[in-house]
Amino acid sequence: MIHWRFLLGELRHGGAQAMTFVLCVALSIATLTALNSFKADVHRSLLSDAQALHGGDIIVHSHYPISPPLLQAIESIRQKAGGEWIRTYEFYSVVRPVKGEESLFVSIMAVAPQYPLYGTVELTSGRDFSQVLGRGQVVAAPEVLTRLGLELGDRLQVGSAQLSVVDTVVRDPSRPVSLFALGPRIFVSTLDLEELGLLGVGSRSQYEVLLKLDRPDQAAEIADQLRDVATAGQERVETATTARSQVKRFFDNLLFFLSFISIFTLLLSGIGMQTSLSALLRRKQATIAIGKALGVTRRFLFTHYLGITLFLGLIGSIVGVVAGVVIKWCFPLLFGFIIPPGTALGLTPGPLVEGMLVGLFVVLVFSALPLYRADLIRPIALLRHEQVTLAGRRLPVLLSLVILLFLSLLVVRQLEDVKIGLYFTAGSLAFISLIVIIVTFSLKGVRRLPIRPLALRQAQRSLFRPGNATRSIIVTLTAALAALLAIFLLQFNLVATFITSYPEDAPNLFCLDIQRDQQQSFFSVVGEEVTLFPVIRGRLVSINGEPIDYERENQRRSDTLAREFNLTYRDSLLDDEIIVRGSGLFGERRRDSTMVAVSVLDTIAEIGELKLGDRLEFVVQGVALTAEVTSIRARTKSRLYPFFYFVFAEEVLAAAPQTFFAALHLPRGDIDDTVERIVTALPNVSTINVADSAERLGQLVGRLARVITFFSLFSIIAGCLILVGSVLATRLERLRDCALYKIVGGHGRLVLSITVWENLFLGLCSSLIAVVIGSGVAWSLCWIYFDIAFRMHWLGAAATIAVAGVAVMMVGLFSSLAIIREKPMAFLVRQAE
Template identity: 45%
Template sequence: MTLHGRLLRRQLATSRRQSAIFVLCVALSIVTLVSLAGFGRSVHSSMLRDARALHGGDVIVESRSPLSPGLTAAVNRVIAAGRAEGARINEFYSIIRPAGREDSLLAHIKAVEPGYPFYGTVDLASGRPFRQVLAPGRAIAEQTLLDRLGLRVGDRLRLGDATLTVADVVTQEPDRPVNVFSLGPRLFVAAADLPSLGLVGQGSRVSHTIILKVANPRETDRIAAELRASALRDRERVDTYRTAQSGVKRFFDNFLFFLNLIGIFTLLLAGIGIQSSLAAYLAEQRPSIAVMKALGATGRFLVVHYVAVASVLGIVGTALGIGASFLLQGVLPELFRGLLPATVEFRIAAPAVAEGLVLGFLTVTLFTLLPLWQLRAVKPRAILGKEEDPTVRSRAVWVTTGAVVLFFLAMVLWKVEEPRSGVNFVLGVGGLILLSLACTEAVLRLLRRARPRRLAARQALRGLFRPRNATRPIIVTLTAALAVIFAITLVERNLDASYIRSYPPDAPNLFFIDIQPGQKEDFSRTLGMPALFHAIVRGTVTAINGRPIDREAERRKRGDNLSREFNLTYRDSLLEDERIIEGKSLFRPDWQGVQVSVLDTVVEMSPMAVGDVITFRVQGVPIEARISSIRTRTRAAVQPYFYFVFQPAVLRDAPQTFFTAVRVEKPGIAQLQNRIAARFPNVSIFDLTETVAVFARVMGRLSVIVRFFTLFSVVAGALIIVSSVIATRQARLREAVFFTILGARGRFVLSVFTMENLIIGGVSGFLALGLAQAASWIVCTRVLDVSWQPFPAVSAALVAATVVLVVAVGLGASLSIIRKKPVVFLREQAEE
């Protein structure tokens, strides 16, 4: 065996604890990203495999309004020529009632033509074929719908103007979007019954879809291209099963985007742990390094040797991380239960493993550069036990810092695939770490000057600045990681307080949509209470300042965007919860031509200012409007609002519907719903008391997933604590022995170490809480537009949990030191 080999084996054997910490940090740095990469590929491959079933056809035509004559004619030509079979699907929400009873329920109605679905199956509880069961006069319901209304198969229910018989129960359908986001249980009806329901009129909120089964699969793209040429680009979409975005895929892509950001954040913090643990490891080896230098070892020999040490530990950590990623695949299905189709197979493919190997190599390389560079500063005098830290040249610090920043930025751009979002995330994380570092430095300076009366407290403060004690990186890492977890918790609590637990007492809870112009007066009388009616005119944005909207680029944005169809309205005054932030008034009396007031949310989608010109297409008619003002909402209550408000004269004569919202106490909701549904079956009624319950369930499940992955960041901080205790073991032992020799009891030593960890935990917790409170305030008031509360009880619990965690980890790592007998320690020192 070579000299390097013998030294490597001996040093790994004598520094098993620090080696273990290093390995765990490496594993932690890659486990989240590799498991998410494998998870993402599993979902994407499963959806690609089942793409036809997820959409029910080869070509999918979609629109939020009735299909244009040109596109309808093109579809009919393809079907008439025998090139494809077609089936129309209409989806909307409506109130259903058991026949002869007063209770009611909002349901998701899906009216389908024979042939649906062409791929996949709709499974029924009876086991019968879906196409044979669904016939005119019949309905197929989800079990949830029957349970909530107390119905059984064979019972009759009222839907609009028709009475239907419940023929069966649906247990699974192939193209069902993420079920937790549906505002009501599903009810299938035959498309032939649609006219008799009386629910669909001009301007009704209906999703229109045609699915086509292509006779010759090789013609799929050609047929889609032909139909796309006849479609209205601003409101009709034509896709193949390969290019269409299912509800499941849209949800998954957006959520995985967020989880990947957390994974990259964890990688960064684990990288800090790698650097800290290697520095502690080399600090333990300093006497050996000094001896080797005294015996003539060169700096190059030492660097090569410890690069080999780091490489071996890095390989072990990478293998452990990839292995843990495989184990994590068994946990992910349970975490995502109910959010993804049951057909998704969770596995890690070879590309994810290769990605893990590359990540492991790059992470270990970048985060070990600085500690390895420090080897040059170790002098032979360290044999005498000098504790001073080696000096590091500023050039090395800047080079390694720059390399880490570039690596971090490249990781973000690679995973996020959106330069703007990636840069914002890097700036946000950089700002968080810099703030954590600045606050830590300020607190540590104050603690250095503190002179408490109690001896134990003085010794605890002195211990924070013990040579090689990683107090600073511990606090910075824990502060940054916990700030993210605290902020998520506080934002969730504020959302819960605003929309769920204490639904605003003056906020409307019943929304009535698709009121026809001729029904407005009669509807108002039937409603029997004051209500403000808002006109809805459907339109799209086609250009800003003459620059056409790139709809494909807009659709790729993760948030709201300008590619969709908007609800436009007209009025000449502000709502109670609106104020103008740019412009002199809602509309300018000194301006000629069409004017429009936009909500500040629109400005976030695309930069625009007062005086800019927006081109709209309303019912096929182009309208150019000059921005007269920019509005914002002044409170977070669930109130009607519009992105675009026009002057009344501009849209008053356009095809339109109306909607209104009122506040009704819970006991009166069912009675009012039934009265409105009986007289105006075409009007859609949304009960937000049910919606917030759905929202609460979704938020709860997503919060669990986010916290699960964020906890890996906290583990990184805990590993640094353990590493710091191990690195300062000798100094801690010496202090404990001196305390005992001077007459102190074991309780005193325990109190000193406990206080030291209490300070670290308290400082980390309070700094994290301060940053989280600020972040949650910004997110709630500026992004989500909800009221903000500090939640002192929850905040205190979070800080207390942090202190308990740090004390438990710190004392757990220090138990062997506390239990060490002074005579044993002195004998070992004498032998040395």
């Protein structure tokens, strides 16, 4: 039976400890609730508009003209199942005003009058898209007119044709956000394709057939039929619900990464719950001991303190869910540059209920150890001032395993990937274990330091007072600061490498789709004979006879074996290449082998787990090609320089239809003039101003870094709550120390300086270790994953140390003010009572 007066009395006197506990619970689920609710809104918006996003119920995609058998199958199905289909063509090129010298790299989409089959291309004029776009006309993104200084009615040079700009696009359902594209989009009519002259042999074009069915529920069945006809490894058939657009992949990856940070915050908040609840129960130690001495049963006390914990947890869960909703409503300020227009941010009950349940379960899991410790308090502890120890007991180990299992399940649920979830759990444990080891040895060293000044010496001893959570505080703050610093350093190095500190000899203008018979003309236009790299597009279809699992590969969040590769041929290494396995490009092929030789880049070899002698089967423009891995290459420069995953001997691919790629390094002031000459003489050649693209990339990286930093700050707040909880947990010891200092003649400034030095040490120690670990993590990512040189940002590291040290000192000092101001007589009177 619950004794309500006792329960309410304990809640009323919980004070700051109860408030800290509630804040930790709220913090643990606030970001998770906000993210899950936002994720549901985005997915619901994208999935509900999936047909408009992809353009049809069934999408056939290829980098080559759609094969006649597949077109015949599509028409046959249309006649049987009902519906309609259209063809679209998308490619990149440089356009310029007929009267003007400016030029712009754009995405060109050639469509039929029926486009789009789903959704509506909204125009500035409000007219119907199908009635506006016709032969000799262009509908462009507003950015095209702005950057080229055009007005409606002006003529635009697109390839070999001159087209009139007749309207601008307000919203394109197939491109809800344009931040992922290399250039703005313009629409042209398929009637102008031949006159444009941009679909040459081997050009980088995307051919699609969009099929709209009278019965969309038949899409999966019909897609399976079309896959049987499609050219394997060249033509991809998907439905609107299974196709993954670039927008979907971006949001999946971004929310996936933010989920990491939210789970990390939950873990730190859980530690804060344990610390603050321990402080609350430690304050009730006398009440528990007296109650047991007077005959109160352990069950009564455990039930009531469990009730207090659950009640506070319920309040914290409600606050956390409300805070999550508030955070979510701030997302347009954070994500406004990437949220697709029309995405409704609503209050769906699913994520909110899930947040409440997760919050209560988090409370149960992380409160188990403090409640168990309180249950072990004996009446004699009141007289002996004993500290309850859990050493040698099995239940705490079992509870720790339960916590680990809960976190693993939560991670898997949040990331929606069992393998990655388990890897993340293991990685987090390894990361925190490393910090714990470093902190443990650091504290042992600090404890042995011979310190003479009285304030510093007493601050040193205060760090190791019984019940003080010094190690937990430093571990938590270190983990949060290390994550923030690693993100900052990674952003700094990416921007420094690709934008602000562009390598002097790195190319800054890429020229694509140069035809075989245009080589001399291209040399004449650019004024020199630059290196031309042959490009033949092909797909990898099997490894050692095992077909590539395209569905699984498309789920990868990094590079994938399912995409179409740019193959090339040559007989020597590039200047920035070395052989890491094998001797020479093609020197290890078996004499009795009937297969051709291929050299593989180490990055793709790691993805496919390739080794020397492996048999790879490619489909190159419909022709099967089997090759044997004879060498594995690595690169010594960053990815700003040209590279190819697969390199063949010249005699293997020289006769294949191909285009050529050139990477030029020009003075920044000469890039626009060179592009103008190339567009005028060779309109089919696409040029990419890498310097301009790098600037836009830098803006995107900066915005994303701010989003990530916003979520990482919650981890810092969790660390501060642990610090507050530690101060509250050791309140009695701190009161006693302050009283004794003052009784023996110590003045208030001495007590204040001891408190300042103690908390300053916590902040400095945490930030110093965080700088070491965060720098190591950023260096590893730069070296292993991004393949770029690492540069230390010493000002950022110094700012981390200084800001963290001062911030932790201020939080600790503010939490201790009431203790510092306590009069010795008041403390002695309470002790006498």
